[in-house]
Amino acid sequence: MRIAPKHTQRIAVALLGAATGVTLLVLLFIIVFVLEKGLPVVSFRFLFSMPKDMGRAGGILPTLVGTLLLPLLAIAIALPLGVGTAVYLTEYTRETRLTRIIRFGTDCLAGIPSIIFGLFGFIFFVTTLGLGWSLLSGGLTLAIMVLPTIIRTSEEAIRSVPRAWRNVSFSLGATRWETVTKVVLPNALPGIVTGVMLSVGRSIGETAAVIFTAGSSLRMPHSVFDSVRTMAVHFYIMAREGISNENAYGTAAVLVISVLLVNTLTYWLMHRFIARRAR
């Protein structure tokens, strides 16, 4: 029996659409499930008070602080390194063996799973360098994890700045560095910021690398050498140890909302920059 091609197409498209629909439904389910069970738990007290009894009661304030400080430190380290690398690759050199090696290294780094970063961070920062389980160890490890993302997005952003503007700057007697800082980087900013937001989003949910480097102390950090617990780590510990399903859901809800916020902010920033450029 031969089915007419038109019918085959209709069936095929229906199936494909269904598959896409399934994907969206899954996303919707996850968000609704977590928020439905978790939002009732989330209150100002939940967010801003200290945990009691290892998290069975009380709030998640120190984890909130940890989740804020850790990505901040990671970006503070990775941004200058990443943008500097991107600037060097695009503005100061042509394609040579060294640049190929750098790109290869960056691609490899991007593919390493987080548990290996956890192992490395533990043996290098925590143990060998003696930094212990700390904000610093975690921040340094996360910085290396997000470095490839910053390099890639920064390079793309820098390359999209029109060559003509560089020529104008040079013809007016600017040095290469002046051209980079006054013309190229200001105009590459939207792309660079996107890379930063992507990295922040990833750092918020990162657990395997964080737990072996920043530790899991529930105390408020007072210095970079203090151990911190992020929300993701807190959630994991509570879920695994079965400590408090209620608070676990609450933490999960805050996590999901944070990711939603970061993604939305990224889109809004991108649209604003694109709109401004088009003017």
Added chain:
Amino acid sequence: MLASPSVKVRVRDLKVFFGQFQALHGVSLDVPACQILGVIGPSGSAKTTFLRALNRMNELTPGSRMEGQVLLDGADVYHADCDAVTLRKRVGMVFAMPMPLPMSIYDNLAYGPRLCGIRARAALDARIESSLRAAFLWDEVKDRLRSSGLRLSGGQQQRLCLARTLAMKPEVILLDEPCSGLDPISTARIEEALTVLKAQYTIILVTNNTKQAARVADATAFFLMGELIEHGPTAQIFTAPRDQRTDDYVTGRFG
């Protein structure tokens, strides 16, 4: 032979190579101060390469190499003691396509002076106004200096680029086919500006339009396939050229 004191730019046997390819073959000429030199020739004659050799912009192209001498006021600009960055502050350039930087008109003009350390508002304002007046653009933009340079029309943008170069107070101005995309009225305005400016500046103007050279230039140089074929007073080039190829080009037998 002593260099005549009124020679601003002297080029001796200038050759430019891009990798293995030789773009410019042994060009020698003198450009007297406060004159307009028109550079004409069909596309691909390396007129732009010649121009860019004068402010060392060719160095930005990877694989480029030069031989010969370019003397500004008697000093070799390619000598190790001469810094390309400082050179470009003395020899300004206007490109073929209007290229305002993505900033306000004010910032476009202030970009160069700020690089030189001029930051005082009063000084910048004065310099910007005088540059815009010299480019015949002041009246049209004086009320909207803070608006983006990209909002101007093509002709206004090109005058902005000229004003931007003037704001550096250069000694020599290089123009690479500045009117190629512009309407006749904008072209006329720029030509008018150049005629006034030559009292103070030495101007080298590359143009695809022989009539423009005839209108504006004091001397004209004809390039063909990377070689300087003939160079002399404009009137002579156009009415009594010595080389047959020059005659063919200016009469339009090829172009």
Added chain:
Amino acid sequence: MKITREQVVEKLLLAVACSAIMSLLLIAVFILKEGAPFLVKVGPRDFLFSSDWRPQEGHFGIYPMIVASLWVTLGALLVGGPLGIAGAVFLTEFAPPALMRVVKPAIELLAGIPSVVFGFIGVMVLAPLVRAYAGGPGLSVLAATVILGIMILPTVLSIAADAIASVPQSYREGALALGATRWQAVHMVVLKAARSGILAGLILGMGRAVGETMAVIMVAGNAVKVPHSPLDSVRTLTANIALEMGYATGMHRQALFATGIVLFIGIMLLNGSAMLVMKQRKGKP
């Protein structure tokens, strides 16, 4: 003098640019430093092919974990691969462009959800379902497969979508001009042309699945045994490292680093082949 300042800036930037390679080297060196002596002592054959994992008694066989990782990864590919490719085809070829504007951010949102949340949903929702309808402990290969499949779906989808979108329009028009329906043009011409890009997406998805840790720990059950059915509880290589790292010392700790080396090599091979496949595509017209 401005020139020397420029030279200083250039050298500094060069040093900064090497930070990525230096980090990679550091990682390789330190992981090897901890794990290689162990491999030399115990020997790769015993390590990789023995099913006896009793670190307290000095037995370090990770064969069950290797099989577990393979099963879970391939299963994830079976779930996430078709869904991802189907979604990619639908979005690039058949859906109205307005839908893209809604779905693309949704996919990126899915990709941004932390793995611990996925794991948790697996434990609270999926595992009980598996236990109720299919038997077994619930925390199993099956549950891990489904969760991982959803996690790698965004990767597969976006790479496949890029590959399909970059097929030249002339290919489609050529097929349509011969009287093909859109669907025929897609599956006979476009998908074939985008084949290597889609393959690369699948391989990268596999790489992500192999490296996933937290979700798998929560959902796969973590029993150290070679699986015989999808309902068995298993422990992957990543889970093994993460679960025992907290209290491992001496040889035990070295064994975990050695597991890290195995993982590292496996993923490098996967990513390397994906890069090769992508490069081949660039060679094609």
